[in-house]
Amino acid sequence: MTEATPTNVARRPFLGRIGEVPHVGLVAALVLLAIVGLATRPENFATSSNLVSILALASTIGVITVGMTFVIIGGGIDLSVGAVMALSSVWATTLATQSYGPAVMILCAVLVGTGAGLVNGFLIAYGRMVPFIATLAMLVAARGLAQRMSGQRTQLVQQANTAIVELSTTRVLGLPLLVYVFALVVALGWILLNRTTFGRRTYAVGGNPEAARLAGIDVRRHTMLLYGLSGLCCGIAAVLIMARTTTGSSTHGDLYELDAIAAVIIGGTLLSGGRGTIIGSILGLLIFTVITNLFILNGLNTSDQLIAKGLIIVVAVLMQRRGALTGT
Amino acid sequence: MPASPPDTAPLLTMRGIVKRFPGVRALDGVDLEVRAGEVHCLLGQNGAGKSTLIKILSGAHQPDEGEVLLGGESVRLATPTAAMRQGIATIYQELDLVDGLSVAENILLGHERASFGFTRRGESNRIAADLLRRLGHGEIPPGTEVGRLPPAAKQIVSMARALSHDARLIVMDEPSAALSHDEVANLFRIIREITAQGVAVVYISHRLEEIREIGDRVTVLKDGRTVAVGLPATTPTGRIVSLMTGRDVEYVFPPRPAPSGERPEVLRVEGLTVPGVFSDVSFSVRAGEIVGLAGLVGSGRSEILEAVYGARRASGRVLLDGRAVPPGRTAASVRLGMGLAPEERKAQALLLDQSVTRNITLAGLGRYARAGWVDRRREAAEAARLAEALDIRPPDPRRPVKTLSGGNQQKAVLARWLVEPRRLLLLDEPTRGVDVGARAELYAVIRRLADEGVAVLLVSSEVPEVLGLADRVLVVREGRIVHEAPAVELDEHRVLDLVMVSTNEESRVD
Ligand SMILES: Nc1ncnc2c1ncn2[C@@H]1O[C@H](COP(=O)(O)OP(=O)(O)OP(=O)(O)O)[C@@H](O)[C@H]1O
Ligand SMILES: [Mg+2]
Numbered sequence: 001m002t003e004a005t006p007t008n009v010a011r012r013p014f015l016g017r018i019g020e021v022p023h024v025g026l027v028a029a030l031v032l033l034a035i036v037g038l039a040t041r042p043e044n045f046a047t048s049s050n051l052v053s054i055l056a057l058a059s060t061i062g063v064i065t066v067g068m069t070f071v072i073i074g075g076g077i078d079l080s081v082g083a084v085m086a087l088s089s090v091w092a093t094t095l096a097t098q099s100y101g102p103a104v105m106i107l108c109a110v111l112v113g114t115g116a117g118l119v120n121g122f123l124i125a126y127g128r129m130v131p132f133i134a135t136l137a138m139l140v141a142a143r144g145l146a147q148r149m150s151g152q153r154t155q156l157v158q159q160a161n162t163a164i165v166e167l168s169t170t171r172v173l174g175l176p177l178l179v180y181v182f183a184l185v186v187a188l189g190w191i192l193l194n195r196t197t198f199g200r201r202t203y204a205v206g207g208n209p210e211a212a213r214l215a216g217i218d219v220r221r222h223t224m225l226l227y228g229l230s231g232l233c234c235g236i237a238a239v240l241i242m243a244r245t246t247t248g249s250s251t252h253g254d255l256y257e258l259d260a261i262a263a264v265i266i267g268g269t270l271l272s273g274g275r276g277t278i279i280g281s282i283l284g285l286l287i288f289t290v291i292t293n294l295f296i297l298n299g300l301n302t303s304d305q306l307i308a309k310g311l312i313i314v315v316a317v318l319m320q321r322r323g324a325l326t327g328t
Numbered sequence: 329m330p331a332s333p334p335d336t337a338p339l340l341t342m343r344g345i346v347k348r349f350p351g352v353r354a355l356d357g358v359d360l361e362v363r364a365g366e367v368h369c370l371l372g373q374n375g376a377g378k379s380t381l382i383k384i385l386s387g388a389h390q391p392d393e394g395e396v397l398l399g400g401e402s403v404r405l406a407t408p409t410a411a412m413r414q415g416i417a418t419i420y421q422e423l424d425l426v427d428g429l430s431v432a433e434n435i436l437l438g439h440e441r442a443s444f445g446f447t448r449r450g451e452s453n454r455i456a457a458d459l460l461r462r463l464g465h466g467e468i469p470p471g472t473e474v475g476r477l478p479p480a481a482k483q484i485v486s487m488a489r490a491l492s493h494d495a496r497l498i499v500m501d502e503p504s505a506a507l508s509h510d511e512v513a514n515l516f517r518i519i520r521e522i523t524a525q526g527v528a529v530v531y532i533s534h535r536l537e538e539i540r541e542i543g544d545r546v547t548v549l550k551d552g553r554t555v556a557v558g559l560p561a562t563t564p565t566g567r568i569v570s571l572m573t574g575r576d577v578e579y580v581f582p583p584r585p586a587p588s589g590e591r592p593e594v595l596r597v598e599g600l601t602v603p604g605v606f607s608d609v610s611f612s613v614r615a616g617e618i619v620g621l622a623g624l625v626g627s628g629r630s631e632i633l634e635a636v637y638g639a640r641r642a643s644g645r646v647l648l649d650g651r652a653v654p655p656g657r658t659a660a661s662v663r664l665g666m667g668l669a670p671e672e673r674k675a676q677a678l679l680l681d682q683s684v685t686r687n688i689t690l691a692g693l694g695r696y697a698r699a700g701w702v703d704r705r706r707e708a709a710e711a712a713r714l715a716e717a718l719d720i721r722p723p724d725p726r727r728p729v730k731t732l733s734g735g736n737q738q739k740a741v742l743a744r745w746l747v748e749p750r751r752l753l754l755l756d757e758p759t760r761g762v763d764v765g766a767r768a769e770l771y772a773v774i775r776r777l778a779d780e781g782v783a784v785l786l787v788s789s790e791v792p793e794v795l796g797l798a799d800r801v802l803v804v805r806e807g808r809i810v811h812e813a814p815a816v817e818l819d820e821h822r823v824l825d826l827v828m829v830s831t832n833e834e835s836r837v838d
Contacts, residue, residue, distance in 0.1 A: 196700045197693050204690055207679040214639055214670055214677065215691040215744065216662025275681050 025319060026267065026283040033290045041297045048174060050293065055175065056168070058289040059182035060085075060240045061259050062282060066189040067117075067233030068260040069281040073193070074226040075206035075273030076131040080120060080138035081234050081260055082253035087146040088112040088238035093155040093248030102163040109242070110235035116142055117231015121224030135227075139257070146250035155248040167243035178240045185236060190278045202226065207274025262309065263288055266316040287312070337400065339364040339528050340385075340497055345394035347380055349731065352722060354380040356552040357394070360530075362497065367519060367529045369539045369561060372549035373572055373763040374735030375721045378532050379421050381549070382499045385530070386418035387411035398497075409438065417495035419486050421502045421532075421734045421761065422674045427475030432456035434474050435489045459488040464514045479506050479672055480625035487515075491522070498522065499530040502734065504538060505760045506671075508625040508789040509824060516542050534735070534763050535790070536565050548572055573765045580768055581796035582775035584815075591615045592649075594783035595752050597636060600644035605631045606807030609644070613752065613783040618774065620786045620798030620815065623827050628807040629787045630671050633754045636785065637661050637668045648752060662691060665751030669741050669758055671787075673734075677741045680730040684720060685711035687729045687740050692747030714743040718773065719766060734761040742770065752783045759793065771797055791820045803827055 037045035044050055064081045071078045091097065092109040116138060123134040157164055167177045193199035204212040205222050213219045241252050266284030269276025288309060295305040340362040347355040355377045362368045370378050383389040385396070387405040395402055398414055405411040411418070425434045432452045433440075440452065456470035465484045468477070474485060483506050490498050504512045519529055519542055531543065539546060543561035547554060548571045556571050595613040600606070606628035613619045621629045635642035638653050638661040646653040648664050658668075670676035679687055688711045689696065696707040708725070715725045718739040720732070729740055738761050745753055758774065759767050774797065778784050788794050794801055795815050803811040803826040811826050 195702055195704070197697045197702060198700060200686065200690070200693055200702065203682060203686075204679055207681055208675075210675060211677050211679060212690075213658050214637075214668055216659050217690075218657070218659040274679065 023268070023277075023280055023283055026280060026287065029287055030283060030290065033287065033294065037290070037294050037297070040294070044297050045294075050297070052175060052179075054286075054289055054293050055179045055182075056244060057292070058285055059178050060237050060244065060253075061256055061263070061289075062182045062285050063185045063233050063237040063240065064230075064253075064256055065260045065263045065281050065285050066185050066278060067230035068257075069189070069264050069267070069269060069276060069278050070193065070202055071131075071226050071230045072261070072264050072269050072271060073206045073273060073276045074202045074223065075209065076124065076223065076226065077135065077261065077271070078117075078120065078227060078230045079132065079135040079257045080116065080142055081230065081237075082256035083139045083142035083146070084113055084116040084231055084234040085238045085241065085253040085256065086250050087116065087142040087149075088235045089242050089248035089252050090146040090150045090155060090250055091248075092238060093157060093242065094149060098158050098161055102161045105161060105164060105242075106239050109238040110232060113235025113238060114228055114232040117234065118224060118228040120231065121227030124227065125220040125223040143250060150248070150250050152250060154251075157242055157246045157248070164239065164243050165246050167240065178243055181236070181240060185233065186278060186282055193278055198222075198225075203274055205273075259285070259288060262313050265313060284316070338362060338397075339399060341397040342381070342385070343395050343397070345381065345384060345396075346392045347377075347384060347389060348392050351724075351727075352731075353552055355384075355391070357554075358549060358552065359554045359557055360547055361558055362528045362530060363545075364496070364528050365523050365526045366544040367523055367531050367542050367561075368558075369543040369546045370530055370532045370549065371536075371539070371546060371568060371572055374739075374761070374766060375733040376549040376572070377552045378549055379501055379733060382418060382501055382530065382532070385411065385416060385497075385499055386420075387416075388418075412438070412493055412495075415494070415496035416499065417490040417493040417497070418499040419490050419501060419503055421505075423479075423482050423486055423672075425474045425482055425485060425489075427473070429474060430471050431460075431468060431474055431477070431485055432470035434485055435459060435470075435492050437489065439493070455492065456488065459491050460484065462491070463488055463518055478626055478630075480508075480511060483507060487518070495527060497528045497530065499532075501532045502534070502761055503531075504533055504535060506625070506757075506789070508623075508827075509791060510828070511625055512538070534761065534767075536568065536764065539568070540565070550574065569764055572763070580771075582772050584775075584799055585616070585779060591617065591781075594649060595636070595785065596645075596647040596650075598645040598647075600632065600635055600642050600646065602631060602635055602640060602642045606635075606804070609807075609809055611802055611809060611812070613785055615751075615781045615783055616778050617800065618778050618784040618786055618798045620788065620794035620801045621804055622788075622791060622794045622801055622823050623804035625789060627804045627827065629804050630756050632804070633668065633756050633785065633787055634670075637666055637754055639668065665749075666754065667691065667745035667750045667752070668754040669745060669756060671756040671760075673737055673741050673760070677744075678729055678737060681728055684715060684725040684727055684729050684732065684740050688714055688725070688743045689747055691744050695748050710747065711743075714746055715740075717746075718743050719769065735763055735766060738762050739766070739770070742773075746773075746777075749780075750777075750782055752785065753777065754785050756787045757789065758786065759788070759790075791823050795820065795823065 068078055068081060088109040091112045092105040097105055097108050120135050120138050123129045124131050170177050193202065201217050201222050204217060205219050209219050242248055263285035264281045265271060266287060267277065267280030269281060291308060292305060338361045342358065342360040345355050345358045358377065358381055372378050380389060384391050387408040387410050396405060403414055435456045436452050453470040460466055460468050463484055468481055468484060474482060503515060507515060523529055539561055546559045546561050546563060546568065548556040548568065550572060591614040593612050594615050598610050600609040609632055621632065623629045631640060634640040636646050637658060638655050639658050641656045648666065651664065653664060654660050685708055689707050693702065696703045711725045716723065720736050720739045729737055742758055759770055762770060774784060786798055795818060798815045801813055801815050801818055802809050803823060805827055
């Protein structure tokens with residue numbers, strides 16, 4: 001035990017190191033899709049308007065995906081994201097809320113989302129409900145509440161509150177503001193996950209909850225906060241969708257939970273928790289969005305699109321098993 | 329199964345085995361030769377490559393080079409199932425049972441008794457019960473979920489699983505690490521029984537005294553190479569140790585300081601009770617004092633530790649520095665200055681996918697964080713310092729902790745509680761799986777902490793360890809403290825007498 005480092009530590013082979021560059025596989029897939037886009041629709045794909053619409057589309061689910069990444073790394077799942085976003089958008093666009101102006105509308109969306117998330121978290125952490133069940137219940141209940149509040153009607157953002165819509169119409173450097181909101185959420189999420197004690201605890205709670213508990217982490221409180229964070233992201237996403245569609249509606253965000261979960265999984269986050277990255281999730285989401293875009297540009301129908309997405313999930317997960325995609 | 333030839337023709341020969349992992353040559357040309365009916369001990373320091381070698385034997389890893397001969401024929405052990413079909417059964421160092429399945433289901437996992445895809449539960453339970461009885465543990469019900477069993481019982485279940493295969497070679501990776509004295513005796517009885525039937529056993533342990541007792545021959549690994557093949561087990565321990573470590577190590581305990589009644593009381597436990605597990609436990613630990621809990625596995629020692637730590641709800645009072653410790657809230661306990669190194673490192677302590685650094689700093693992360701922001705440079709530097717102080721190998725704290733050998737993982741668990749100064753350390757089997765040389769160093773670390781004023785409560789299944797390291801010993805039997813004495817006034821026999829259940833004792837009417 002006194003001698004120096006063991007002599008059998010070999011140098012890492014170069015190829016081994018390439019495999020360790022994170023997300024090469026995902027980036028390669030994205031590049032491949034872009035090539036397909038350029039080949040099949042050279043006149044449409046690479047236009048700035050198309051790229052902007054891809055990003056704008058990705059922004060809403062993207063914000064949700066950030067929250068979902070935290071929840072899944074923390075060992076949970078949140079099926080209620082789409083419904084909570086819809087509820088937030090409806091609540092923020094009721095006549096009563098709209099009368100207070102755009103700032104209050106944004107605040108309202110964010111608070112409703114966070115509140116719904118905390119309810120999820122409370123049921124799971126302190127009520128000991130299985131995340132799948134608790135958030136499924138929230139999915140159903142939040143949609144119901146949204147329908148009831150809106151009377152199943154689409155609520156328009158009023159003329160007086162078009163400041164919100166400007167998130168989508170105002171462009172800086174060619175990109176609508178909501179893309180910057182998305183980028184900001186990703187950046188903050190990345191920092192929170194990788195540079196703070198909160199992020200560390202998230203990995204610990206998801207990776208080995210018992211070890212986390214015995215190391216003095218308040219696992220229940222942390223779990224509740226994770227769902228609160230996911231809800232907060234839904235609230236922000238609600239603002240973005242209000243900006244994009246100029247409406248609040250109980251039908252917004254249908255099946256967003258599936259897209260978000262799929263993006264997270266493609267991005268290399270384990271559903272069992274304890275592992276994963278924000279960047280991976282975002283790349284996964286971009287892959288999904290670009291595919292949707294390619295199908296639309298090529299005039300293919302949405303059923304084929306769903307089939308293709310299903311295949312991609314399977315392929316991505318199979319490749320990760322072999323460690324090829326994320327290099328982990 | 330063909331009867332093995334009576335002469336010394338080896339049952340198993342491994343030749344020139346090489347296994348590389350990214351960045352490490354775990355095995356660098358290892359030879360092993362095992363005869364039918366013998367107990368072959370595999371020795372080596374933490375990280376020497378023992379577990380890796382037997383994982384190759386069990387089909388869990390594929391060698392990069394070298395060959396494996398079974399009964400003189402070259403075999404390829406491509407999967408664990410293939411190895412089992414060749415008659416090789418393995419009890420891994422880290423338990424690998426499925427918590428959600430029953431005892432019987434675990435024992436027969438992979439070769440279930442079934443007809444048309446339906447498991448024959450009655451028959452499975454019967455087979456399992458027979459095996460458990462053979463192991464002297466008929467009391468473990470085959471129908472219970474494994475997740476509910478204490479670690480020692482899990483160990484028995486994995487043993488039963490190995491036996492269920494009718495193997496001709498059984499590999500045991502540190503089977504005794506989780507067992508107490510009488511359990512080890514029982515294990516040896518079983519080993520003798522199976523070797524008498526011509527089955528060979530490959531036995532790994534860091535407890536060298538066991539080698540003399542059970543072993544026939546010894547192979548020593550060092551840094552992934554074989555340094556001695558098939559020595560007789562009667563080789564003097566000193567010689568074996570110097571082969572393992574390349575130097576002479578003494579199995580020594582650090583000197584105790586003179587007892588001082590002046591030191592303040594750090595921990596006070598009053599009437600602590602968890603119904604059915606332990607009852608009315610009261611004791612105290614002073615600053616700078618190491619108190620050992622001796623007792624059989626299952627006597628309630630670990631549970632007492634967990635209750636003190638607030639990880640388990642109990643009635644009664646726990647006071648740390650005079651302040652009540654709220655039950656059921658480990659976060660509060662840690663804030664008050666406690667630390668617990670739990671019994672099962674893999675299940676209870678480690679984040680296997682995470683780096684050694686992150687495992688070390690998990691509990692004390694706040695120390696490197698300002699307003700939640702982690703200063704990663706300081707964190708890495710501090711973790712590297714602790715890893716070096718405890719000689720965690722390989723000396724690269726960025727590696728995922730799961731790539732470390734068992735003993736080195738154990739050191740990482742201990743290092744976690746050295747990050748921030750603690751008032752009270754609760755150490756449950758702190759040297760489990762740690763090699764002889766490193767053990768002496770860990771003892772020194774624990775004693776040094778005590779000298780700095782930390783109160784230490786220690787649980788160990790190794791009576792010499794409790795007697796050598798602790799200042800005061802509490803003997804636990806069936807959930808009660810039955811004796812308390814300074815360690816110097818006790819010896820191994822006395823403690824063993826005390827921990828055993830004396831059947832003629834009339835007072836045992838609970
Ligand atoms: N999956 C892995 N990836 C990378 N390195 C590994 C892996 N498994 C083992 N190693 C390395 O191989 C070496 C041998 O490890 P091994 O587990 O065989 O040691 P051991 O002799 O069983 O030690 P111990 O007595 O502590 O259990 C160590 O340096 C370890 O870090
Ligand atoms: Mg080992």
